[in-house]
Amino acid sequence: MDILLFVSVLLIAACGLIYELVAGTLASYLLGDSVLQFSTIIGCYLFAMGIGSAMSRYIDRGLAYRFVWIELVLGVVGGFSSAGLFLAFAYARGFELILYATVLLIGVLVGLEIPLLMRIVRDRYDFRDAVAHVLTFDYLGALAASLLFPILLVPYLGLVRSAMLFGMINVAVALWSTFLFAGELPGRRGLRAGCAVALCALGVGMAEANRIAYAADENIYADEIILSRDTAYQHIVLTRFKDDLRLFLSSHLQFSSRDEYRYHEALVHPGLSAVPAPRRVLVLGGGDGLAVREILKYPQIESITLVDLDPEMTHLFSTHPMLTTLNKGSLQSPRVHVTNADAFPWIDDNQESFDFIVIDFPDPTNYSLGKLYTTAFYRAVARHLSAQGVIVVQSTSPMFARDSFWCIAETLKQSGLRTYPYHLYVPSFGEWGFVIASTRDYTAPTTLPAGLSFLNVAGLPALFQFPPDMAAVPMPANRLNDQVLVRAYYRDWKDISH
């Protein structure tokens, strides 16, 4: 009897700590800034425990009955907390509110546990022993939980299933208590039925954890998928690891929020700052609004037309709070006009001219995308270029896809343009390349917008220098009727990925 009682104490202590750790971990993965998240979660949790302890004095009668109920509710709330919070993050607004409400509720329930238990057992033990034993096992449970959580639970079960497992343990303790305190429990049958239902629910939850929150049962050390959406055109996946937000389109990395400023500053400013008095800008692709964010740094620009195929993509980057934080709400600027259209037919049908044109398409991984890297396309784009205008083209990696990079440069050249290839290092991508193309001579700008993190005027010339391992290789131009680029790209990447 004694040892079983104290094992129960150990278990409920472990459960309480696991819920706290789950909430803290989940908050830091989803919201970033783990120090802040853990501090506030622990603070809130301890404070709630205090509330629970304070409330315990208002419980007069039916202590054992209420204790079992608390354990049961705690098991259900704590067990589903992780899955619920993942779902809330993906589908509901006000995630932080839901998070702290959950932590508060769990904390209050946990805070009630020990005082009630102490009062239940006070008749059986000497007060001194009761306090010593209960608190000893309480702290032992905490130690066990804090060691199990990072070493076994998270790596092997994941956050969702860990919480559910401990929810089940919690409910099991409730069930066990109905036997333990059988003498003091009048309505045992109802309680046991409740426990059985809760156990079943948590068991189903365990089994279905993948579907409840597909992201959560993955190895926690891989990135959490916080958004996954199939649109008519592509598969959009947004992942977050701590404060690093990454966008994948059909499994290809588009940016990492840690270093995208390098990519987008380099994509926009060397070309745009070289255009005298730019007024009208066209962005093809780039539905993430990050290139537009850079372009908006030029107050003299009156209008930016963004053409992106996928309305869901531009909608997402116009509305999702994490994404609009990243692109500074660029897509909602009154100077920006978003058009959802297939770029090539749009270019054919449109009559406007632009001072700066950004071509930022996904890599030429297939013949459909390859059409957007052909002489026919570049010729059509060049017809929209004003006399002083400049085009810049995302051109894959001159390091990993050297043939592809120089094929794109050659294609621009054979489209009747002068080309100025350059490159930079983007940690999440590796060496990456762009090509500036224009009908006139290009000279690097002598001023850049203030407040850039990567580019400065002194550093610009170095971008246009290619070391021998990335130097130009002779390649034919990519044409609609002979898409050498897609084949080269396939070869290039196959060489690297074995």
Place this chain on the structure above:
Amino acid sequence: MKVSRRRFAKTGSAALVGLSFKGERTMAGSFVNDSFDSGHRLRDRAAFSPVQRVETFPVVIVGGGIAGLSAAWQLNRRGFKDFVLLEMEREAGGNARSGENEVTKYPWAAHYVPAPGPGATYARELFEELGALRNGRWDERYLCFTPQERLFLHGRWQEGVEPATGLSTADHDQFRKLDDLLAGFRARGQFTIPMERGLGTDAAGLDRISFSAWLRAQGLDSRPLHWYMNYCCRDDYGALASQTSAWAGIHYFASREHEDDGGTLTWPEGNGWIVRQLLQRVAPFVRTDRMVHRIAQRGRGYSVLSGTTEYQCEFVIFAAPTFLAPYLVEGIPPLPSFEYSPWLTANLTMERLPASADVTWDNVVMESPALGYVDAMHQSVRTHIGRTVWTFYWALADGSAAQNRQLLLDQDWRSWKEAILRDLERVHPDIRACVSRVDIMRMGHAMARPTVGAIYDPARRRMAALQGRLLFANSDLSGFSIFEEAQYRGVRAAEHVLGVVGGSAVLRRPTGLR
């Protein structure tokens, strides 16, 4: 090829008789562009209405396919505008006809032209005028996009239509040997486009044996090689290699520069694009729904009867299929050596692509009796293609042409639709879930067949010679129906008219009759 021919018979009849419609979505469609009735009235020499009015033109062109339209194009281009073109169908275009629905334009028959080499002067002049050829360079938007062709064999797709996977060393050696032989013919320059340019007497022997017999005589008996040669004959001539003159079989390969040289010109609506471009220039001269039922000599010129109108003219350019001439023109004896292949084409409106499809332009299945299908959206510059139209080609090459013509008439739309879907199911099991409409066009006399002896046939050579004031211009005079031959003969006939009497007063009337 024997295997697949037998299979044709089997699957063909099974499809025609079996007809199961388990779980099939409602599929709309019908036969379209039927012209059997008017053709058969000619054949049966039915009575036609008496003449009620007379119009006079120096030149009347009979037939609005590529040959007739090209003749019109050349007359107009040379400033001669006093002529009329009479077309039997509601729309001009002949074997280059096309259609259009809410998804895309699509071809009904001829759907590409291999980029004409330097010898095809008239064709190059036309394409220069149409903006497809600039400074010796073809506009890439009109060249077939990547990926071009694929073949389904041994349970998977390979790139290109020439079998390349699963070949034995002997097969490889034979393909190489044939390549060498054809390179030799190419170098000799007897096989040209237009064919008349290189036609000499020293290659006449090749016209006396069949292509398959010639291949065997060279020691070429590889099955994949014979399949491929057969496929090419079915595709270009609607005939089997055993029915095709060896001269024509060799011409197919030896007349053009190496494949990757110029590329292939194609458009969503196939050669219908060329028809539209020509019509933009000559539409005012074209009268459709005008079936000519009689052409009779009248003084120095001719009287052309169509409906209740008599067109009196100095010259007739007869650009309609030449086999019609004996039924229309007094004094032309029957032309038994002119053979034509019956064809069936279908346009399938696709709500989505089958799961297995990574569709290229031209998709061929080795085991199929049909020729495969072409994707009309392939030449679109869009990166994302949702709906599309597939044009399914089926030359009824095996068996007697007369029987196959009867088969075309006897089987109803539903049977043909089933046969087509069953054929496509070999490679796209979910095809029925993708197709919403199947329109089918039946052509009894689609293409001229260069049968053994056809190329050097004296009757054909006689008709082909531009003499007198009745000038024959159809591509069948070359022995086979390809765009370049039709265009060449049409332009040549127009040149002949302009050349012979270019300066005479007859052709210089102050007012037209428009």
